[in-house]
Amino acid sequence: MNGVAPVYAPSPRGALGALGVLATVIRRDLLLALRRKSEVLTSLFFFVIVVSLFPLGIGPEMALLRTIAPGVLWVAALLAAMLSLNRLFASDYADGTLEQMVLSPAPLGLLVIGKIMAHWLVSGLPLVLIAPVLGLQYDLAPRPLAVLILSLLIGTPLLSLIGAIGASLTLGVRGGGVLLSLLTLPLYIPALIFGAGAVEADISGLGAAGHLSLLAGLLALAGFFAPWATTAGLRIALE
Amino acid sequence: MQWNSIGEFFAMGGYALYVWGSFGITALALLIEPLLLRKRQSDVLDSLRRELNADKQQRKPE
Amino acid sequence: MDNKIIHWFKFGSPQTFYPLAGKMVPWFWALAAIFLVVGLWLGFFVAPTDAVQGEAYRIIFIHVPASWMSMFLYVVMACWAGIGLALNTRLSSMMASAIAPTGAMFAFLSLWTGALWGKPMWGTWWVWDARLTSELILLFLYLGFMALQAAIDEPRRADKAGAILALVGVVNVPVIYFSVKWWNTLHQGASISMSKGSTMAVTMLWGMLVMALCFWMYSIAVALMRVRAIMLERERHTDWVKYAVE
Numbered sequence: 001m002n003g004v005a006p007v008y009a010p011s012p013r014g015a016l017g018a019l020g021v022l023a024t025v026i027r028r029d030l031l032l033a034l035r036r037k038s039e040v041l042t043s044l045f046f047f048v049i050v051v052s053l054f055p056l057g058i059g060p061e062m063a064l065l066r067t068i069a070p071g072v073l074w075v076a077a078l079l080a081a082m083l084s085l086n087r088l089f090a091s092d093y094a095d096g097t098l099e100q101m102v103l104s105p106a107p108l109g110l111l112v113i114g115k116i117m118a119h120w121l122v123s124g125l126p127l128v129l130i131a132p133v134l135g136l137q138y139d140l141a142p143r144p145l146a147v148l149i150l151s152l153l154i155g156t157p158l159l160s161l162i163g164a165i166g167a168s169l170t171l172g173v174r175g176g177g178v179l180l181s182l183l184t185l186p187l188y189i190p191a192l193i194f195g196a197g198a199v200e201a202d203i204s205g206l207g208a209a210g211h212l213s214l215l216a217g218l219l220a221l222a223g224f225f226a227p228w229a230t231t232a233g234l235r236i237a238l239e
Numbered sequence: 240m241q242w243n244s245i246g247e248f249f250a251m252g253g254y255a256l257y258v259w260g261s262f263g264i265t266a267l268a269l270l271i272e273p274l275l276l277r278k279r280q281s282d283v284l285d286s287l288r289r290e291l292n293a294d295k296q297q298r299k300p301e
Numbered sequence: 302m303d304n305k306i307i308h309w310f311k312f313g314s315p316q317t318f319y320p321l322a323g324k325m326v327p328w329f330w331a332l333a334a335i336f337l338v339v340g341l342w343l344g345f346f347v348a349p350t351d352a353v354q355g356e357a358y359r360i361i362f363i364h365v366p367a368s369w370m371s372m373f374l375y376v377v378m379a380c381w382a383g384i385g386l387a388l389n390t391r392l393s394s395m396m397a398s399a400i401a402p403t404g405a406m407f408a409f410l411s412l413w414t415g416a417l418w419g420k421p422m423w424g425t426w427w428v429w430d431a432r433l434t435s436e437l438i439l440l441f442l443y444l445g446f447m448a449l450q451a452a453i454d455e456p457r458r459a460d461k462a463g464a465i466l467a468l469v470g471v472v473n474v475p476v477i478y479f480s481v482k483w484w485n486t487l488h489q490g491a492s493i494s495m496s497k498g499s500t501m502a503v504t505m506l507w508g509m510l511v512m513a514l515c516f517w518m519y520s521i522a523v524a525l526m527r528v529r530a531i532m533l534e535r536e537r538h539t540d541w542v543k544y545a546v547e
Contacts, residue, residue, distance in 0.1 A: 182444065236465070
């Protein structure tokens, strides 16, 4: 990681605007993720395997699979997103980069937003992209499938944002991994309800617009508050 | 008053298991919690006293 | 004016609060006992048998107050934690940690009594009713708070991390409640009216209120007891603890 750290070297003020900082953080985290491909692929495979296990446990009746598809896909996405949360700050914390970030002239909140966006690009977006294939396994019609993709597209950033709070609070804490799931899973419930609910509402003919706009509302709310809470959590962890 | 006898009171109109199950567990929980706390308090006090006495004994010979 | 401020902060330090709390505990126990006797008397002897639910409805006298307390205590806990975070006062954070186990206990009791009420009334131990589900999630939030604090060795960090979690939780509780409620109506599952609104007799309402007061006083007494123990444990190397012990 030595080659990557200098990205945070202090630059003359103004040379790197807010967007510049954001882009730098995202680029760095993506680069790091590319160097450790196996970790990225693990959560994606986890998602695929969990979703594929359900028909084996429940039975292959298509009608039943169609009804449980939104719930199964969403719960699996939730768990997969949570698997990768540990990595969000842990390695930066371990090698001291995080401390440098806190000390750097760029506002910590901005760096946190950048890291969350990178986390979503690495662990959220692949889930959205693979979801259509898995939806076909469950015999979803094209329209509900489109709604599912849309709901995951709005919902996975929400998962990254909420998860970041938990990740910052459990940083360096013993038993952090299990604790992280205990903290974040209850907070994920609204996302799960509106995300899976959108698909079900569409199937039952109620229209998914209401669910999706509520999900987007939650995303806006979390986008505003979560980086702030995460920043506070990181400062506490580094005290 | 709607109870004609003690037996009737305890039978709770056939719902004894549910009513007394609820009230019983609640009573148990509300009893155990303060008892545990009292034990915790006396444990802390004990260990503090022991620490303090050890300190004193250490100082005496000097 | 100045005097008042000084007094306020005086009781905010563990050193002066420890004996004060010790003096207050018996009074709150006494109040809890009085309300308990009155509440049980109202609940078992004054309140009439329900026309529809028979005697089983008497569970309401602990089920509803326990649910109220579990929610109320979460908000109180988050308030203390938030004050501790904002003003950096040790005592407020200790209060928050002292309240959490009691709140979790009431959440559990609410679920337990809900199940025992549900079985004779609706035929199942558990229904995915909006209120029951939210209560379950509230229990998870309590457990998360307690687990986080237990996992962090350094008390001040535990306080602060717990405070952030409690505040995030308090923002989330209404969101969770409404989302669960909406989910419930969409699925047209169990739509249950636990308190039947206007048909509820006035004596029933009084019984519930008095029992809630009893639980409230109990919670204060227990929280004070626990905060005393926490104070001693955390500040065991300070001088005031040595004086308090002797």
